[in-house]
Amino acid sequence: MTTTILLIGFAVVVLLLLMRTALRRKPVPDLGALDAYIEAVDLRAFRNLIDPAEEDYLREQLPPGKFRVIQRKRLRATLEYVRCVAGNAAVLLRVGEAARRDPNQEVASAARALANNALRLRVNAMLAMATLYGRLVLPGARISVGQVTDAYENLTQGLVRLARLQNPVYASRVAAVI
Amino acid sequence: MPLSATDYLLWVTGPILLMLTCWALLKHRFVYELPVFFGYAGYHILRTAALFGVNHRMSYNNYFYAFWAAQVISLGLGFCVIYEIYGRVFQKYDAIQRLGGPLFACAAVVLLVVAVLAAHFAPPGADSTGAVGSMFLLERSARVMQCGLLAFLFVLSFFFGLPWQNRMFGIALGFGVYASIDLAATALYSKIGVSATSAYSQVQGIAYACGVLIWTCYLFAPEPVPEPADLMFQVSLQEWNQALLDVWKR
Numbered sequence: 001m002t003t004t005i006l007l008i009g010f011a012v013v014v015l016l017l018l019m020r021t022a023l024r025r026k027p028v029p030d031l032g033a034l035d036a037y038i039e040a041v042d043l044r045a046f047r048n049l050i051d052p053a054e055e056d057y058l059r060e061q062l063p064p065g066k067f068r069v070i071q072r073k074r075l076r077a078t079l080e081y082v083r084c085v086a087g088n089a090a091v092l093l094r095v096g097e098a099a100r101r102d103p104n105q106e107v108a109s110a111a112r113a114l115a116n117n118a119l120r121l122r123v124n125a126m127l128a129m130a131t132l133y134g135r136l137v138l139p140g141a142r143i144s145v146g147q148v149t150d151a152y153e154n155l156t157q158g159l160v161r162l163a164r165l166q167n168p169v170y171a172s173r174v175a176a177v178i
Numbered sequence: 179m180p181l182s183a184t185d186y187l188l189w190v191t192g193p194i195l196l197m198l199t200c201w202a203l204l205k206h207r208f209v210y211e212l213p214v215f216f217g218y219a220g221y222h223i224l225r226t227a228a229l230f231g232v233n234h235r236m237s238y239n240n241y242f243y244a245f246w247a248a249q250v251i252s253l254g255l256g257f258c259v260i261y262e263i264y265g266r267v268f269q270k271y272d273a274i275q276r277l278g279g280p281l282f283a284c285a286a287v288v289l290l291v292v293a294v295l296a297a298h299f300a301p302p303g304a305d306s307t308g309a310v311g312s313m314f315l316l317e318r319s320a321r322v323m324q325c326g327l328l329a330f331l332f333v334l335s336f337f338f339g340l341p342w343q344n345r346m347f348g349i350a351l352g353f354g355v356y357a358s359i360d361l362a363a364t365a366l367y368s369k370i371g372v373s374a375t376s377a378y379s380q381v382q383g384i385a386y387a388c389g390v391l392i393w394t395c396y397l398f399a400p401e402p403v404p405e406p407a408d409l410m411f412q413v414s415l416q417e418w419n420q421a422l423l424d425v426w427k428r
Binding site for chain 1: 270271272273274296299318321322325326328329332333336337338339340341342347351354355357358359361362365366368369
């Protein structure tokens with residue numbers, strides 16, 4: 001009887017997952033209204049948060065207990081940044097995916113590059129999030145998430161290029177938003 | 179075997195919707211992208227017609243063996259369709275295009291173990307023994323794997339943030355709805371036994387019709403055209419070059 005209930009429960013969970021995905025599918029963002037979908041990321045502040053020199057300085061200056069408390073706060077802030085980056089990557093992936101069907105080969109090629117970069121960034125960001133959650137448990141451990149900032153910078157350049165190719169009017173606006 | 183009006187209705191609904199599905203696949207040239215799914219749909223149209231003939235002209239024994247033979251082929255083709263969807267979802271992206279096959283294989287192995295364990299701990303009901311019991315176990319185990327594979331695909335696309343092509347999403351959704359309802363119905367039927375045969379077969383028919391209806395709706399709905407592509411300007415070559423130079427200078 002238990003296995004029957006488990007099987008029915010599994011089927012219901014799968015059905016609910018499918019329904020939820022179907023009802024909450026996100027639209028393709030319009031480049032002109034990208035600011036409604038993108039959360040601005042202050043890369044400078046983000047880099048500062050993950051700077052190993054900054055961490056070393058705090059480690060040397062603060063007693064271990066105090067350092068762990070401060071480090072946890074910094075990690076939570078870093079997590080927020082990475083979460084924003086992951087969300088932005090998903091939005092840009094949709095932008096790139098939609099534009100790759102463009103009849104203009106140059107636009108389609110720029111869109112393909114944007115989609116691939118966005119996907120790499122998304123994967124890096126998700127792995128970085130897992131790492132950061134691990135560090136929240138062990139705030140003393142040294143783990144780098146620097147790849148995310150570099151990949152994010154590459155990605156924003158890719159989006160500006162696509163925006164220029166598709167609609168130059170939006171290019172500066174897109175650059176400002178991201 | 180005597181059939182009720184509901185049985186006849188369900189029997190006819192599936193193939194009609196499947197014919198529309200096939201027509202939509204051909205109309206949108208989607209058949210080149212999903213040839214296995216097209217084959218699956220075609221097979222089910224022929225299967226229904228053949229089983230209908232066997233049911234009306236031959237003995238129940240003949241129908242029984244014909245039905246289960248056709249069902250085994252259908253379950254096998256179902257796995258091929260899910261594999262095809264995995265391939266299509268991942269192949270567009272250079273970074274993960276080779277992941278589709280290995281991820282499908284890993285998930286299939288894990289789910290096979292789960293299905294075997296489920297079969298071991300929950301054998302078919304007391305009413306279902308011998309060949310019937312084995313076939314129910316097979317169907318239930320296959321549905322466990324199909325549901326798991328589709329759920330895993332949806333979780334992966336959430337993890338990667340992959341946007342689904344509207345029609346591809348519809349096919350995965352329809353398949354998932356059918357497989358999950360069928361799994362629940364089969365699990366429950368195994369427990370209740372032959373007294374629920376009529377209700378079980380009708381629930382199966384309704385689940386199948388729902389799945390096919392989802393395919394038909396998604397395949398006939400126009401693929402949303404992204405607005406940015408419509409905003410394309412006719413710019414001169416010089417402007418293009420300048421724009422590209424500006425990007426590289428950043």
